[in-house]
Amino acid sequence: MMAAAKKVLVIGGGFSGMSAAIMLARGGIETDLVEIDAGWRSYGAGISLHGATLRVFAELGILEAFKATGAATDGLVVRMPHNDQVIVTIPTPPMPGTGLPGNAAIMRPALAAILADATRAAGVSVKLGCSFETITQDELGVDVTFTDGTRARYDAVIGADGLYSKTRATLMPEAPQPEYVGQAVWRAEMTTPEGIETINMWLGKGLKVGINPVSAGRSYMFVTEDRPTNDWVEESELLPQMIALLDQFPSPTLTAVKEGLSEESKLIYRPLEKMLLPQPWHAGRVMLIGDAVHATTPHLGAGACIGMEDGLVIAEQLLRADTVAEAFTAHESRRWDRCSMVVHNSARLSEIEITGGDQKEHNNIMSRSMMALGEPV
Known part of the structure; x- marks a missing residue:
């Protein structure tokens, strides 16, 4: 049986797009990837990863590179503020199969660099500083013109261009828009505090602080804040506002962390948004994956996981099916329950935190979700 596609375009060079491109190219499909950022940069501090992401790393062949760069630890510890x-x-x-504990973290730029190296090594043709201009389909293929004036024809296109996907806006203009959930997250990088060996969280009123090791001796901190309005925060305000938030935690550990923060701590602020696109996730021969269809808040540490899983699954289905339509239908069938679970459960955790809901329910959702993510994809 031949693959459903001989030539595929991936739009977007983030974690989901690179995962798809790697597996398509390794399967023998001619694969092009375009990324609008000429520097192929990944913004952000650390990223917490559910253990299922390590299983994805193993399939992608980057687990050893992760071990050398990131951190894998055991358990989630919740502490008094x-x-x-x-x-x-x-x-x-x-x-199973990773040889590592079930909690992991790494700096976002470090993971992006590992995946970029693997993408090029797989034989993917990468074009940076470029995106699509137009997409025109017929029964046999997709004609794409690019922002650099070139054009090409593909059997299938994968839109992996994120929460504010240009591909989604072009092909599905009536799709729901991202929704602010009423929380924002502040992040910083630091030396790992003494006694912190795995992800630790401190729960306060309208605030949650977490510290997660990302490499030997280094961690990142996140501060999740209940914030009714979706505000813009000037860069000059990042440090004083983060310090003001940490002032509410007399914890000896967090007091020491606060005193060590500076402009060099790679401070970042981001409002939290969610979006779940009803199926179908494809229009003709163009399939959307990752945040373009199921953007989630970071409460389960699984957003990157399910996006990268999308990349593996869509590649597997295109290599297995007889037609693009069959591949797309099978992909959507496999992905809906798992991805919608992450989006809905993460949103519920956010809601419980904002409303001061039942902490037992919060813990139960966390536990059930962690177990569910461990199930086969």
Whole structure:
């Protein structure tokens, strides 16, 4: 049986797009990838990863590179905000086949660099500083003109261009728009505090602080803030506002962290948004994956995981099916329950935090979701 496609275009060079491109090219499909950012940069501090992401890394062949650069730890520890007392420890079961514990983290730019190297090594043709201008389809293929004036024809196109996807806006103008959830997250990089060996969280009123190791001796901190309005924060305000938030936590650990923050701490602020596109996720021979169809808040640490899984699954289906239509239908069938679970459960966790809801429900959702993500894709 031949693959459903001989030549595929991937729009977007983020984690989802690179994962798809790597597996398509390794399967023998001629694969082009275009990325609008000429520097192919990945913005952000650290990223927390559910253990299932390590399983994806193993399939992509980048697990050893992750081990050399990132961190894998065991369990989630929740502490009191004033004295570091442990409230609960939630296990993070290891993923079979990885040889690693079930919690992981890495700096975003480091993961992006690992994937970029793997993308080029797989034989993907990468064009930076470029996106599509027009997409025109017929029964046999897709004609694409690019912003650099070139054009090409493909059997299928994969739109992996993120939350504010140009591909989605072009082909599905009536699609729902991203929705602000009423929380924002602040992030910073730091030396790992003494006694922090895995992800730790401190719960306050309208605030949650977490510290997660990302490499030997280094961690990143996130501060999730209930924020009714979707505000813009000037870069000059990042440090004083983050310090003001941490002032509400007398914890000895967080007090020491606060005193060590500076303009060199790679401070970042981002409002949290969600979006779940009803199926179908494709229009003709163009399939959307990743944040373009199921953007989630980071409460489960699974957004990157399910996006990269999309890349693996769409590549597998295109290599397995007889037609593009069959591949796309099979992909959507496999992905809906898992991806919608992450979006909905993450949103519910956010809602519980904002409304001061039942902490037991919060812990139960976390535990159930972690177990569900460990199931086969």
